[in-house]
Amino acid sequence: YLIFLFSRKSVIQLDLANTKKALIVPAFETLRYRLSFPKSKAELLSMLDMGTLFTFRYHVWTKGHAPTNFAKWRTATTPYRVEWEADFEPYVVVRKDCPEYDRRFVGFGWNKVAHIMELDAQEYEFTVLPNAYMIHMPHAPSFDITKFRSNKQYRICLKTLKEEFQQDMSRHYGFAALKYLTAENN
Numbered sequence: 001y002l003i004f005l006f007s008r009k010s011v012i013q014l015d016l017a018n019t020k021k022a023l024i025v026p027a028f029e030t031l032r033y034r035l036s037f038p039k040s041k042a043e044l045l046s047m048l049d050m051g052t053l054f055t056f057r058y059h060v061w062t063k064g065h066a067p068t069n070f071a072k073w074r075t076a077t078t079p080y081r082v083e084w085e086a087d088f089e090p091y092v093v094v095r096k097d098c099p100e101y102d103r104r105f106v107g108f109g110w111n112k113v114a115h116i117m118e119l120d121a122q123e124y125e126f127t128v129l130p131n132a133y134m135i136h137m138p139h140a141p142s143f144d145i146t147k148f149r150s151n152k153q154y155r156i157c158l159k160t161l162k163e164e165f166q167q168d169m170s171r172h173y174g175f176a177a178l179k180y181l182t183a184e185n186n
Helices: 008-013 041-050 070-075 111-121 143-150 152-185
Strands: 002-005 021-025 027-029 080-082 091-093 125-128 133-136
Touching: 091 111, 111 125, 111 152, 143 152
Parallel strands: 021 125, 027 133
Antiparallel strands: 002 133, 021 091, 080 125
16 A cells, blocks of 8 residues: 655665664655656655645644654755654664564554654664655555544553553653653643
8 A cells, every 4th residue: 555665775875784773754645546656756746736645644643744844855855864753653664673563553553653662762863765755545444443443442452552552661761761651741
């Protein structure tokens, strides 16, 4: 359901193999089932301006990708750093030995958010790639998101898992991880 474009050259230039970096691939989406994938950033920006593409989940979950700073990305020609914010869940390219996804979050809800929190806690640098992008194509809702939307017990369980994860982060990373506990309260 995702189509993406980024260069291997970016990975080499940013020394991903020897540094703690998470390279952010800016995400966009279309509501069309058929789309001619843009072959350049200029073509993507044109499609964005025409309303053929949108920044990913801008209409339902802005917080998930807002720190990517799409306004800056539009004119960026070099990679730029962004900071972690609550509910940030970008698509990233990381080295193989990065922390794994937390197995508590299977199905729908908080898998990418928890992973990004863990990367941040381990002091990964979030770097947005200026000429990379991905496009999410429309598809039927997954079984898990349908359960999330229709089943109160599912949402209660997810909330409990989130709280448990945040407590574990605080215990494991100490004072520096308190921002994860307080982020939802702000």
